[in-house]
Amino acid sequence: MQSQDELTQHFRLIKTQKAALEKLGIHTVQDLLFHFPSRYEDVGAAHRIIDIIPNETVTVYGELMDMEKKLAWKTKRYMVEGTLSDATGSIGLKWFNQPYAAKMFEHAKFVKVTGKPTGTGKLYFANPTVEAMPNLPAVFDNETLNNELFPVYPESRGVSSRWIYHAVHKILESGVHEHISDVIPEEILDKYKLPTLASALVWIHTPQNNRDARAARKRFSFEEVFLIQVAHQKNRHDTQELKAPHVIANENALESYLEALPYTPTNAQKKSIKDIMEDFKKSYPMSRLLEGDVGSGKTTVAAATMYAIACGAIEEKKYAKPQVAYMVPTEILAKQQFAGLIEAFEHLSAQTGSPIPIGLITGSGCQKFPSKVNPREATKISRAQLSKWVANGEIPIVVGTHALIQKTVQFENLAYVVIDEQHRFGTQQRKKLAQKDGSAPHLLSMTATPIPRTLSLTIYGDLDLSVLDERPKGRKTITTKVVPPSKREDVYTGVRSELMSGRQMYVICPRIEEPDPDKALALRVKSVRAEAKRLQAGPFKEYKVGILHGKMTPKEKDEVMQAFEAGDIDVLVATSVVEVGVNVPNATLIIIEGAERFGLSQLHQLRGRVQRSNYQPYCYLFTDSTTQTSITRLRTLEKASDGFLLAEEDLKLRGSGQLAGTQQWGVSDLGMEALQNIKMVEAARNEATHLIESDPSLKKNSSIAERVLQYAQDLHME
Numbered sequence: 214m215q216s217q218d219e220l221t222q223h224f225r226l227i228k229t230q231k232a233a234l235e236k237l238g239i240h241t242v243q244d245l246l247f248h249f250p251s252r253y254e255d256v257g258a259a260h261r262i263i264d265i266i267p268n269e270t271v272t273v274y275g276e277l278m279d280m281e282k283k284l285a286w287k288t289k290r291y292m293v294e295g296t297l298s299d300a301t302g303s304i305g306l307k308w309f310n311q312p313y314a315a316k317m318f319e320h321a322k323f324v325k326v327t328g329k330p331t332g333t334g335k336l337y338f339a340n341p342t343v344e345a346m347p348n349l350p351a352v353f354d355n356e357t358l359n360n361e362l363f364p365v366y367p368e369s370r371g372v373s374s375r376w377i378y379h380a381v382h383k384i385l386e387s388g389v390h391e392h393i394s395d396v397i398p399e400e401i402l403d404k405y406k407l408p409t410l411a412s413a414l415v416w417i418h419t420p421q422n423n424r425d426a427r428a429a430r431k432r433f434s435f436e437e438v439f440l441i442q443v444a445h446q447k448n449r450h451d452t453q454e455l456k457a458p459h460v461i462a463n464e465n466a467l468e469s470y471l472e473a474l475p476y477t478p479t480n481a482q483k484k485s486i487k488d489i490m491e492d493f494k495k496s497y498p499m500s501r502l503l504e505g506d507v508g509s510g511k512t513t514v515a516a517a518t519m520y521a522i523a524c525g526a527i528e529e530k531k532y533a534k535p536q537v538a539y540m541v542p543t544e545i546l547a548k549q550q551f552a553g554l555i556e557a558f559e560h561l562s563a564q565t566g567s568p569i570p571i572g573l574i575t576g577s578g579c580q581k582f583p584s585k586v587n588p589r590e591a592t593k594i595s596r597a598q599l600s601k602w603v604a605n606g607e608i609p610i611v612v613g614t615h616a617l618i619q620k621t622v623q624f625e626n627l628a629y630v631v632i633d634e635q636h637r638f639g640t641q642q643r644k645k646l647a648q649k650d651g652s653a654p655h656l657l658s659m660t661a662t663p664i665p666r667t668l669s670l671t672i673y674g675d676l677d678l679s680v681l682d683e684r685p686k687g688r689k690t691i692t693t694k695v696v697p698p699s700k701r702e703d704v705y706t707g708v709r710s711e712l713m714s715g716r717q718m719y720v721i722c723p724r725i726e727e728p729d730p731d732k733a734l735a736l737r738v739k740s741v742r743a744e745a746k747r748l749q750a751g752p753f754k755e756y757k758v759g760i761l762h763g764k765m766t767p768k769e770k771d772e773v774m775q776a777f778e779a780g781d782i783d784v785l786v787a788t789s790v791v792e793v794g795v796n797v798p799n800a801t802l803i804i805i806e807g808a809e810r811f812g813l814s815q816l817h818q819l820r821g822r823v824q825r826s827n828y829q830p831y832c833y834l835f836t837d838s839t840t841q842t843s844i845t846r847l848r849t850l851e852k853a854s855d856g857f858l859l860a861e862e863d864l865k866l867r868g869s870g871q872l873a874g875t876q877q878w879g880v881s882d883l884g885m886e887a888l889q890n891i892k893m894v895e896a897a898r899n900e901a902t903h904l905i906e907s908d909p910s911l912k913k914n915s916s917i918a919e920r921v922l923q924y925a926q927d928l929h930m931e
Contacts, residue, residue, distance in 0.1 A: 214387040216243040224380060233371030242384055243393060248377065249417055249433065249883060250364035253426060254325070254346075263301035265330050272327045274349055275299040277306075282315040297326055297338075299349075304330065305337030321345035346374075362420050381418050390414040394916045397436055401900055407432045434887035438671055438894055442901035443911075444921045445674030450909050452675070453497040458652040459528045460535050460628045462493045466524035466561075470517050473560050479683040482510050488679055489518045492655060493629075499655035502673045504664065505681030506856040507821025508688055511659050512550070514681070515539070515631050516557050518657070522629045523569055523609040535628035536603070538654075539612045542634045544575045544767045545774055549796060550633070551612045555582050555591065572599050574613035574622065577767040581608065596621075618646060631657045661821070662814055663856030670894050671887075674901075682857065690854050691820055693832040695808070695847045704804070704833050705752040711802055712756055712783055716828065718802035720744060720786045721819055723810050725762045739806040745786040756783035763790050789819060798826035808834035809843040813859045816850055 214223055219241060220234065239245050260271045280295040291312035297304050306326065308314040318324070321343075328341030346365070366374040384390070395402075395410040402409060408416065408428055417429035467490070471478060478486075485503060492499035505511040519537045527535050539554075541547045551573040558569050568588060573580040579599040584592035602608045606625035611617055618630070627646055646654055658676060669678060696704050708718060724740040741762050749758040759782035761773050776782045778797050785800070789811070803823045808816060820832035834847050846862075853859050887893050904914065911918035 214242060214384065214389045216241065216246070216389050216393050218242050220245060220380075223383075229371035230376075233369040236369045237367065237372070242389060245377070245380060246384055246390055246393075246414055246418075248366060248381075249430075251367050252365050253362040253420065254365055261301040262297070262299050262304050265304065265336065267330050267332075267336055270327065270329045272325060273297065273299070273304070274323070274325055274346065276349070277318060277321055277324045277343075280315050280318060282312055297324070305332075305335065306341060306343075307337050307339050309340060311340070318343060318345065323349050362423070362426060364418060364420075385415060385418065396916050396920055397432075397439065398914075401439075405435065405896060407435060430883060430886060431893075433883055434890075435893055435897055437881060437883060438887045439897040439901055440917070440920050441671055442674050442898045443904060443917060446898075446901045446905040447909070447911065447921060449500065449675040450905055452500055452653075455498055455653040456651055457496055457498045457655060458535065458626070458628045460493055460522060460655070461526045461528055462490055462518075462521040463524035463526075464490070464521065467517055467521040469561060470520045470558075474513070476685055478513065479510065479681070479685060481505075481681045481683045482514050485514045485679040485681060486517055488677070489514070489657060490521065492677070493522070498653045499657065500676045501657050501679060502669075502676040503657055503659045503679045503681070504669065505659070505661060506663050506684070507661055507818060508684060508824045509681035510685050511661065511681060512553065514679075515633075515657065515659060516554060519554075519610060519629065519631060520558060520561070520569070527626055527628060530626060533626050534606060534609055536606060536608070536624050536626050537610045537629045537631065538617055538624065538627060539610065539631045540615060540617060540633065541612070542614070543790075544577060544614060545770055545790075546633065547573060547575050547612055547614055548771065549774075551580065551582075551591070553796075554610065554612065559589075569610060570602075570608045572603060572608040572611040572613075574599060574611060574617045575767070576614065576616060627654045629657070630654045631659065633659050634661070662818060663860040665857075665860050665888065668860075668888050670898055674898060688824055689827065689829050691824055691830045691832050693820060693834065693850050695834045695836060695844065695851060698837060701835065704835075707831075708802055708804075708833075709753070711831070712753070715780075715799070716802060717777065717780065717782070717797065717800040718784045718804065719800060719819075719822055720748065720784060721789060721803065721805045722786060723788070723807045725764055725788060741786050741788055744806065748784060748786065753784050757781060758784045758786060761785055761787040761790060763788060789815065796825050797822075799828075801826065801828045801830045802833075803831070804833045804835055806835050808836045808847055809838040813846065813849060813862060814856065816847075817856045817859050820850075 220226065220239070221231075223242065226234070234240070237248065239248055260273050262273055262275065265271055265273065275297040276299070278296045278298060280293065282291060282293050284291060290310050293308040293311060293314040295306040295318070297306055323346040325344045325346055326338060326341050327344075328338040330336040331339055364374075364378060366377040368374045368377065391411045393410060393414075397407065397410075401407070407413075413429040413432040416425040417433065420426035420429070467486070471486075489499065489501060492501060503511055503514060519539065522535050522537050525535055527533050539550065541550055551571065554571055555568075558571075561569075568583050571582045571591075573582075573591070574596070579594055579596050580591045581594050581599060581602070582591040584590050586592065599608070600622055603611055604623045604625055611622075611624075613622075616622070624646070630646070658673075664672070694704075712718065722739040722741045722744050725742065741760050745758050745760045759773050759776060761770060761777075765773070773782070773785070777785050777800070780799065801823050803820055805811070805816060805819055811819070816834065820830075823830040823832065832850075834850065836843065836847060838844065849859065849862055853862070887897075904917070905911075908914055911921065
């Protein structure tokens with residue numbers, strides 16, 4: 214057996230198993246070896262059914278059978294009954310007023326049940342906590358297991374955790390893991406007392422104790438962060454090898470823009486602007502991340518520096534006008550930022566004699582400002598015409614979605630790219646946008662999602678960091694309250710008085726459509742359509758209620774947002790599509806349904822939608838949850854208004870694998886574990902930096918180069 218052998222060479226796989234392994238990204242023997250357990254079951258603390266004592270909380274493993282939904286004879290309420298069996302006996306399970314329980318566990322054969330057995334005569338569990346298991350721990354099915362930690366693997370329908378468990382044992386028994394090259398250099402393993410790859414693979418799959426499991430997970434956590442850091446440091450090195458356009462930013466124009474603002478920029482904004490202006494003078498392209506909390510003024514920093522560039526010149530092109538591309542994630546935001554820039558530069562037109570031309574490119578159409586008919590307004594134009602004006606340099610600022618950096622849009626003198634909300638933008642993409650002289654544009658990435666420091670160091674290791682940690686003067690702190698079901702009517706009463714004063718409100722729901730009532734958790738999740746109908750018919754019947762969600766067409770979304778901005782809609786019921794950048798200053802109220810289903814950072818983003826004016830904003834977190842952990846987590850928002858502190862708290866409270874956005878960052882749950890250890894992240898970063906300094910092309914470290922290439926693709930760096 215060899216590590217790169219296809220699994221089909223050593224295992225008989227049916228069609229469904231092949232499909233499941235494909236879904237899990239497992240093709241070779243090595244792929245399966247690196248498919249790590251998501252957790253371990255400590256089976257030593259479990260009870261056999263025969264040993265159960267009434268009215269004592271116990272955990273039991275067994276086979277779930279005979280699940281059936283019924284109507285109780287006396288109460289006429291739905292109940293679900295089932296039976297749990299192990300080798301020693303059986304016990305009943307009952308769920309009262311939870312008709313979805315039958316559906317929830319219809320595909321579960323083996324389960325872990327925790328509860329307090331009750332009943333006169335025949336014992337049963339009432340509304341127990343049930344967790345589906347891929348299979349029974351081996352000590353319960355007459356197989357021997359030398360340790361009490363039973364690995365549970367991520368699985369897919371067709372391949373169970375049990376199958377993976379036995380397949381991995383077969384691979385380990387072959388000794389193939391001892392011949393896989395270790396990507397971490399020996400001196401680094403010794404320096405940080407990390408196990409070798411061969412030892413770590415044995416310990417992570419078959420730990421004799423918790424200490425072994427922790428040591429293996431620490432090693433693989435370090436490995437993942439180290440490889441990501443190497444990828445970033447190589448990206449930084451390659452970027453610094455590129456040539457930057459010799460752009461001369463217009464500092465007088467910058468001063469005029471800042472002086473004309475209706476407020477004084479914060480010190481953090483001033484410092485960020487200064488850092489960006491200094492970066493423009495460097496011989497290699499700027500790579501900077503502007504990280505700021507909700508309402509901290511990132512757009513002002515971007516607009517000021519864009520204006521300085523648009524009014525500047527490119528020295529080596531006989532002082533031709535440089536161009537700026539401003540990329541945002543959604544059409545709603547693109548149109549909003551286009552209108553915002555027109556307004557932001559409007560008062561400067563009198564000083565310059567004519568307004569700066571601005572273009573808009575989205576999937577649904579293109580616009581240009583100013584219109585020839587009315588120089589104070591934008592006009593719709595064809596994509597071909599706008600592309601022509603961008604290509605000959607007539608339009609210095611172009612706003613749009615990801616489409617504006619595709620091949621169809623060619624810039625004459627692109628000097629500066631501003632990207633809103635965390636789009637990865639690597640060396641290869643810069644090269645595609647390189648000008649005829651080979652120079653690549655400066656890059657500013659912006660994010661309104663406060664990120665824990667360890668995550669910033671890991672995910673954005675190739676970028677210089679500017680942080681906006683001050684709130685502009687005049688912005689009021691949001692009053693946030695966690696609201697149980699019994700207090701909803703009180704909130705509606707208070708909200709109506711605010712609406713009567715002319716304010717507007719968002720209501721955020723986790724779903725678009727009302728689900729099948731027989732499905733799991735359906736009774737606990739609000740949907741946009743159903744909630745909008747309920748609110749329009751009940752609490753807010755005298756007000757206009759609208760809806761907004763991701764399945765609507767761009768035109769429908771535009772019409773709704775225009776109506777909301779104009780005040781024609783009082784209450785907007787939406788999904789979290791409003792999370793990023795939507796700006797309606799008069800909307801000062803937000804209700805978030807099912808708040809326990811969102812991460813703290815996402816809740817903070819959502820409530821930031823109502824902190825856009827000098828009116829007092831309110832955020833109400835509606836929850837049906839009664840668990841102390843959920844309530845404690847939500848109450849953190851009542852006390853804290855700092856998004857950076859909340860992000861750190863979210864990492865601690867929810868667990869690394871649950872942190873919002875980890876999938877888009879391309880970091881596994883195991884890698885995320887490292888992010889709670891700042892020393893590990895800094896150590897990995899330092900080692901990666903030293904490696905690239907000594908071997909920038911990774912020619913001497915071919916195994917690392919191979920893995921880094923894979924991480925670069927996973928992290929969307931190219």
